[in-house]
Amino acid sequence: MELKIDSKDIDFHQLIEYSLNSIWIVEQEGNIRYCNKACLKLLNITSSKDILYQNLYSFLPPDFHAVSKERLKRVIEKQEIVELLEQEMIRGDGEIVDIEVMAAPFYLEGKVLAQVIIQDITQRKMAEKLLTDREKLVSIGQIATGIAHEVKNPLTAVKGFLQLLKESKFHPYLDMMESELEKALATLQNLLQVSKPDLHEESLVPIDLCQELESLLFLFQERLYNVKLEMDLRDSERKIIGKRNLFLKAFFNLIKNAIEAIQDTGKIKIEHYYQNEWIHIKVSDTGVGIPEDKVKMLGTPFFSTKSEGTGLGLTQVFTTIHKHGGNISVHSTIGKGTTFHIQLPVR
Ligand SMILES: Nc1ncnc2c1ncn2[C@@H]1O[C@H](COP(=O)(O)OP(=O)(O)OP(=O)(O)O)[C@@H](O)[C@H]1O
Ligand SMILES: [Mg+2]
Structure with missing residues (x-):
């Protein structure tokens, strides 16, 4: 009934x-x-x-x-x-x-x-903030790239004239001028590369991230002297599709930051696993940590707290992850360490 x-x-x-x-x-x-x-x-x-x-x-x-x-x-x-x-x-x-x-x-x-x-509406607010942060990042990146283009051409012209000058006249400052100019041009080139990674056309290939992560770490062997390394790489059969060199550069930048964050001794942990149709990669360190008000600056071109840093490392990381449809989040505690958590779609 x-x-x-x-x-x-x-x-x-x-x-x-x-x-x-x-x-x-x-x-x-x-x-x-x-x-x-x-x-x-x-x-x-x-x-x-x-x-x-x-x-x-x-x-x-x-x-x-x-x-x-x-x-x-x-x-x-x-x-x-x-x-x-x-x-x-x-x-x-x-x-x-x-x-x-x-x-x-x-x-x-x-x-x-x-x-x-x-x-x-906490979740909604958080999502809105993430979106505006990302938009801000994109627009700052676009401005920076525009300026880089504009500045690069006249500088290249100056470099050409400087070389001509060197051929006709000797002056002890000319070599110094040339090398300083080279540095400026290299920085601009770097900025153009990281904010517009598609400039160098690279084809999409299946990438075995576990294997790539392991071979990347070899590059850091000397620097890992005082740093204990823990690898937990699971589900290696899951592959992503993407631009391999961009990912190599991105993980290189993350590991480099992790090592630089550790002052004397410490630990770096790298995890890779598959969950809910995403590949998760975590790069954690027991380094100095990032103050809460600085976390939102991460990824902004030229944001750096290091005397020798250019502040382009994370810009490259963020653009690479976003261009491949992934997400990245940061958890950090001052004095305890930082974790970068990346999620990438499996194709
Ligand atoms: N794992 C980390 N622990 C603590 N601080 C970090 C970490 N990763 C990034 N940071 C902070 O974020 C800033 C920006 O990092 P980013 O990699 O973009 O530039 P950088 O390391 O300063 O210079 P470079 O261009 O050489 O990479 C750093 O200067 C540092 O303050
Ligand atoms: Mg860096």
């Missing part, structure tokens, strides 16, 4: 209790009279006893008090539905989360309360 459900028979409490959105019922002064399971999860609180009769404002940063008061007033006094608003919330453990809130009147025993519906 077909089951017919009349809306008046539905126990709405059950629906609300397990809703993915956090739902609160609050009084005008902000006292919380009800909250569902999602709300406890959002606030990282285990028991609803810890939240009932508490004040809504104790979970809101002070910047949002005035606007929330005004909105609650509209809901309860004018019985309006207030539109979605992005704001922040303080969880039980003190952490700030990004949320989106709307509110509507809720009638109970002749009284008007407000039902507040909250959505956790």
Whole structure:
């Protein structure tokens, strides 16, 4: 027999209790009279006893008090539905989360309360930030490449005239001028190569990253004297398709950074494994770490904290990974070390 459900028979409490959105019922002064399971999860609180009769404002940063008061007033006094608003919330453990809130009147025993519906948008915010960071990176890269092109031509002309000058006249400064000019041209060439890796057309081939990683490490043998190396290369039968030289250069840059981050002794770990249709590669070091405010600068051309660094290594890494449809993330703790986590699609 077909089951017919009349809306008046539905126990709405059950629906609300397990809703993915956090739902609160609050009084005008902000006292919380009800909250569902999602709300406890959002606030990282285990028991609803810890939240009932508490004040809504104790979970809101002070910047949002005035606007929330005004909105609650509209809901309860004018019985309006207030539109979605992005704001922040303080969880039980003190952490700030990004949320989106709307509110509507809720009638109970002749009284008007407000039902507040909250959505956790932390993940969305993070994705948006990643996207804008990436866009910023791309546009800075484009500007840098444009300038490099413009500057390279006149410098090449100067180099030509300098050579002519050297043939007709001797001056002790001329050789110095030439070698400084060479350095400038090499930097520009490097920048053009890393920010526009397609310039040197390379064909796409299947790449056995495990094998490449192992042979790359040979190049660093001398530098690995005080550094313990741990390799955990699994699922080597999974291959990616891409430009081999770009990847070699990218992993070279990552390993070089890891070694340079270790001041006396330390450890570098390289992992390779397959999970959820992605190849994961992690390059971790126990080096100096990267301050939180500098992490967002990584990959920006010429960002370097090293006296001899050009700041192009990670630009090359980021462009190579992104051009191959991959992702890269960085986790770092000052004084403890850094992990670069790369995900690449298997083709
Ligand atoms: N593993 C790491 N540990 C700590 N800091 C790092 C690490 N990798 C990168 N960094 C920081 O990021 C900056 C930029 O790195 P990037 O490789 O782009 O340039 P660089 O190493 O300074 O110069 P180069 O062009 O020679 O590679 C570094 O100067 C350093 O401050
Ligand atoms: Mg580097």
